[in-house]
Amino acid sequence: MKHNFGAGPGILPHEVLKQASEAVIDFNGTGLSLLEISHRSKEFEAVLDEAVKLVKELFNVPEGYSVLFLQGGASTQFAMAPYNLLPSTGKAAYLETGVWANKALKEAKYFGEVEIVATSKESNFTYIPKDYTIPADAAYFHITSNNTIYGTQLQELPTSSPIPVVCDMSSDIFSRKVNVADFGLIYAGAQKNMGPAGVTLVIVKDDILGKVDRKIPSMFNYQTQIEGGSMYNTPPCFAIYVSMLTLRWLKAKGGVEAIEQENITKARVLYEEIERNPFFKGVCAPEDRSHMNVCFVMENPEHEKAFLKLCDERGIVGVKGHRSVGGFRASIYNALPITSVYVLIDVMQEFAEKNK
Numbered sequence: 487m488k489h490n491f492g493a494g495p496g497i498l499p500h501e502v503l504k505q506a507s508e509a510v511i512d513f514n515g516t517g518l519s520l521l522e523i524s525h526r527s528k529e530f531e532a533v534l535d536e537a538v539k540l541v542k543e544l545f546n547v548p549e550g551y552s553v554l555f556l557q558g559g560a561s562t563q564f565a566m567a568p569y570n571l572l573p574s575t576g577k578a579a580y581l582e583t584g585v586w587a588n589k590a591l592k593e594a595k596y597f598g599e600v601e602i603v604a605t606s607k608e609s610n611f612t613y614i615p616k617d618y619t620i621p622a623d624a625a626y627f628h629i630t631s632n633n634t635i636y637g638t639q640l641q642e643l644p645t646s647s648p649i650p651v652v653c654d655m656s657s658d659i660f661s662r663k664v665n666v667a668d669f670g671l672i673y674a675g676a677q678k679n680m681g682p683a684g685v686t687l688v689i690v691k692d693d694i695l696g697k698v699d700r701k702i703p704s705m706f707n708y709q710t711q712i713e714g715g716s717m718y719n720t721p722p723c724f725a726i727y728v729s730m731l732t733l734r735w736l737k738a739k740g741g742v743e744a745i746e747q748e749n750i751t752k753a754r755v756l757y758e759e760i761e762r763n764p765f766f767k768g769v770c771a772p773e774d775r776s777h778m779n780v781c782f783v784m785e786n787p788e789h790e791k792a793f794l795k796l797c798d799e800r801g802i803v804g805v806k807g808h809r810s811v812g813g814f815r816a817s818i819y820n821a822l823p824i825t826s827v828y829v830l831i832d833v834m835q836e837f838a839e840k841n842k
C-alpha cells in the first residue's frame with residue numbers, strides 16, 4: 487500500500503474503492519454494471535437521492551438551498567457563477583489568493599466588471615489578505631477557501647457579508663464545519679475530498695438566482711439544473727456513485743465534526759515536525775496554513791532530490807511541490823489516515839539523521 491499525498495485527484499477510502507469496483511461488475515445484485523444502467527432507473531435515482539441527502543445532512547444545508555451534481559469541474563463554475571449572478575452592468579468582488587482564484591476572476595470578466603478587493607500576489611500567495619472591505623454594491627463576493635497550490639486556507643470564513651458569498655471549496659469541502667447559511671453559492675470539484683474527478687458539487691441559495699437579465703444556455707443555467715434535479719442531461723453516474731459512497735463513509739466516521747478534529751491533528755503534527763526539523767521549513771504565514779495541503783521546502787534545496795527518493799522508497803507518493811512553489815506539498819485530505827502522516831514524519835526524521 488502506498489501513502490498517497492497527491493493533491494488531486496486525491497486519496498479515497500479503500501473501502502469506497504472496493505465497493506465501487508464491485509458495482510462496476512454487478513451493481514447491488516442487479517446483474518448489471520452501474521456503468522450500464524439508465525440514469526433514470528430507480529436504482530440510480532436512489533443513488534442520486536442519497537447523495538443529495540448526505541450532502542444536506544453532513545453540511546447541515548438549510549431550507550432554500552439546492553444541491554446539484556454537475557459536470558465540467560470547478561473550472562466551469564468559474565464561468566457559471568458570473569453567468570448566473572453578475573449583471574452585465576454590475577460588478578463582482580474577488581479575493582485573489584492564488585492561481586485558482588485568479589482563474590475564477592478572469593472568467594468573471596467575460597460577464598461584467600471585476601473588483602479585486604485584495605491580493606497576496608506580490609508574495610507569491612504565501613498568506614491570506616485580511617484587511618479589506620466587501621463592497622456592498624457588488625453582485626457577490628468570491629473567495630477560494632483553500633488554496634491547493636500554495637497551502638493557505640481561510641481559517642475564518644465570512645460570516646456577515648452584505649452580499650452573497652460565492653466560495654470555491656474544491657480542496658477543503660467536507661474537511662471542516664461550514665455554516666452554509668453564510669453563503670450564496672458553494673462549489674467544489676469532487677476529486678479531492680469527495681470522490682473521483684468528473685463531478686462537481688454545487689450548493690446554491692435559490693433566491694440569489696434570476697437576477698440577471700441575460701439569456702443563459704440551459705446547461706449553464708443553475709435554474710435548469712435545479713428543475714432537472716441534476717438530470718437535465720445524463721449525469722456522471724459513476725462519479726456521483728463514488729461520491730455518495732465517500733459521503734456514507736464520512737457519515738459513518740462521525741461526519742464533518744469528527745473528521746475536522748482528525749484533520750486538525752494531522753496538520754498539527756506535520757507542521758510541528760516541519761518547524762522542529764532543521765532540514766525543513768514552511769512557506770506560508772503560520773496563521774493561514776492549510777489543514778489540507780501542507781507546503782514546505784528544504785533549508786538546503788540540494789537535498790530535495792534525495793529526500794524525494796527516500797519518500798519514494800518508503801511508499802510515499804505525491805509529495806512533490808507544485809512547480810510554482812517548488813519543494814514539497816503533502817496533501818492530507820480526509821481519506822489519508824494519520825498513520826500515513828506519521829510515516830512521512832518518520833522519513834523526515836530519518837533523512838535528517840542520515841544527513842546531519
Ligand code: PMP
Pocket residue numbers: 494558559560561562586630632633634635654655656657675676
Ligand atoms: N479550484 C481549486 C481550489 C482547485 O484546487 C482546483 C483543481 N486543483 C480547481 C479549482 C480546478 O478544478 P477542476 O479541475 O475541477 O476544474
